[in-house]
Amino acid sequence: MPSLKDFRVRIASVQSTKKITSAMKMVAASKLRRAQEAAEAARPYAERMEKMLGNLAGSFKGQAGAPKMMAGTGKDDVHLLLVMTANRGLCGGFNSNIIRMARTTIRELRDQGKTVKVLCVGRRGRDNLRRDYCDLIVDSFTEFGRKTVALVEAAQVATKVTDMFEAGQFDVCTMIYSRFKSAMTQIPSRQQIVPFPAPASAAPSVPYDYEPSDKEILQDLLPRNLAIQVFRSMLENAASFYGAQMTAMDSATRNAGDMIRNLTLRYNRTRQAMITKELIEIISGAEAV
Amino acid sequence: MADTLTFDLVTPGRLLLSEQVEMVIVPGSEGYFGVLPKHAPVISTLRPGVIDVHQGGAVTRQFFVAGGFAEVSAAGATVLVEEACAVKDITRDMVENRKAEAAALADNAATDDDRKKAARARWVADEMAAVIARAG
Numbered sequence: 316m317p318s319l320k321d322f323r324v325r326i327a328s329v330q331s332t333k334k335i336t337s338a339m340k341m342v343a344a345s346k347l348r349r350a351q352e353a354a355e356a357a358r359p360y361a362e363r364m365e366k367m368l369g370n371l372a373g374s375f376k377g378q379a380g381a382p383k384m385m386a387g388t389g390k391d392d393v394h395l396l397l398v399m400t401a402n403r404g405l406c407g408g409f410n411s412n413i414i415r416m417a418r419t420t421i422r423e424l425r426d427q428g429k430t431v432k433v434l435c436v437g438r439r440g441r442d443n444l445r446r447d448y449c450d451l452i453v454d455s456f457t458e459f460g461r462k463t464v465a466l467v468e469a470a471q472v473a474t475k476v477t478d479m480f481e482a483g484q485f486d487v488c489t490m491i492y493s494r495f496k497s498a499m500t501q502i503p504s505r506q507q508i509v510p511f512p513a514p515a516s517a518a519p520s521v522p523y524d525y526e527p528s529d530k531e532i533l534q535d536l537l538p539r540n541l542a543i544q545v546f547r548s549m550l551e552n553a554a555s556f557y558g559a560q561m562t563a564m565d566s567a568t569r570n571a572g573d574m575i576r577n578l579t580l581r582y583n584r585t586r587q588a589m590i591t592k593e594l595i596e597i598i599s600g601a602e603a604v
Numbered sequence: 605m606a607d608t609l610t611f612d613l614v615t616p617g618r619l620l621l622s623e624q625v626e627m628v629i630v631p632g633s634e635g636y637f638g639v640l641p642k643h644a645p646v647i648s649t650l651r652p653g654v655i656d657v658h659q660g661g662a663v664t665r666q667f668f669v670a671g672g673f674a675e676v677s678a679a680g681a682t683v684l685v686e687e688a689c690a691v692k693d694i695t696r697d698m699v700e701n702r703k704a705e706a707a708a709l710a711d712n713a714a715t716d717d718d719r720k721k722a723a724r725a726r727w728v729a730d731e732m733a734a735v736i737a738r739a740g
Binding site for chain 1: 612614615616617618619632633634644645646647648649673675677682684686
């Protein structure tokens with residue numbers, strides 16, 4: 316039977332935990348708003364770029380001479396997975412959902428006899444995957460998104476991917492990240508970024524003039540598009556992370572509240588039991604005299 | 605009222621401008637070109653330079669862009685740039701910083717790619733300086 320002092324200590328410690336989690340929830344909520352705004356602000360650029368690429372890709376349809384980044388290498392033996400996670404935990408199932416998806420993907424691809432390489436963005440993913448797939452990880456970026464997601468960081472990732480592709484180190488690159496649906500729901504998703512999946516739409520209705528030439532524009536546009544896609548998923552990831560963290564911290568705060576209520580109840584019961592016991596002792600002592 | 609076209613200026617961070625304008629002049633990589641309503645569809649890369657937005661027969665806004673892409677279609681003109689700022693916001697300090705950065709890049713360049721990047725940065729800085737010189 317724990318003593319009254321034990322109860323008091325435990326209640327105090329749960330109370331301070333509750334304070335911390337509720338503060339973290341607050342912080343996550345305000346950061347979530349900012350991350351969400353950033354993700355929304357980045358949308359027009361990505362959408363328009365996609366449209367422009369779609370138009371360009373339309374003019375290349377069925378033609379030889381499209382850049383390799385769009386046409387692919389003609390094989391799909393070596394897969395590169397870009398696993399994007401957060402740098403920190405305390406966010407419920409956010410990281411583990413992404414990691415689980417990455418693991419399933421690795422397993423599936425291996426079952427099909429493909430070679431898999433992994434590029435980690437975010438410390439959590441690297442730390443977790445390193446345990447089982449240490450030999451697959453080619454590189455990792457773990458210093459990103461300290462405060463806000465910057466395009467420069469996305470560009471670094473994109474450059475790395477482009478370099479690897481040009482060196483012929485992989486055939487297909489897929490990004491695994493968490494799509495932001497709402498503060499409560501984040502959907503781990505896969506998106507193929509290399510070779511660029513040509514949009515289903517037919518060739519543009521109006522023929523475009525290209526300056527300097529369609530090929531040169533495409534050569535310029537594709538790496539940039541890669542950076543933008545990475546950037547966008549990084550933003551989505553950041554928003555998802557704060558959403559998940561907010562939800563996790565909210566339920567942690569609520570749990571702590573429940574626990575405090577429970578402990579207080581038991582504390583009072585024990586206190587009353589002790590008083591009763593003392594009274595009985597006094598009364599029976601008085602009777603004995 | 606004269607014919608207008610929809611002009612969008614978009615950076616990765618945000619939609620900088622989206623409005624009906626009479627004409628825009630865009631720094632295409634093969635020379636500046638003006639876009640009026642019903643312009644033939646064109647996709648072009650951009651060089652560092654200034655975008656002039658014409659409204660009511662006069663230039664109402666000017667943006668400095670460091671290069672990007674322009675698409676003109678029946679729907680209007682869209683300019684995608686990684687960096688853009690209003691010309692009136694450019695300061696001498698910014699230009700000096702840019703020049704210093706470009707010089708640093710050139711000093712540290714080890715590969716051809718790096719050298720190309722440095723040259724590009726230098727070009728952007730020079731264009732910026734030219735813009736400021738013109739503005740006085």
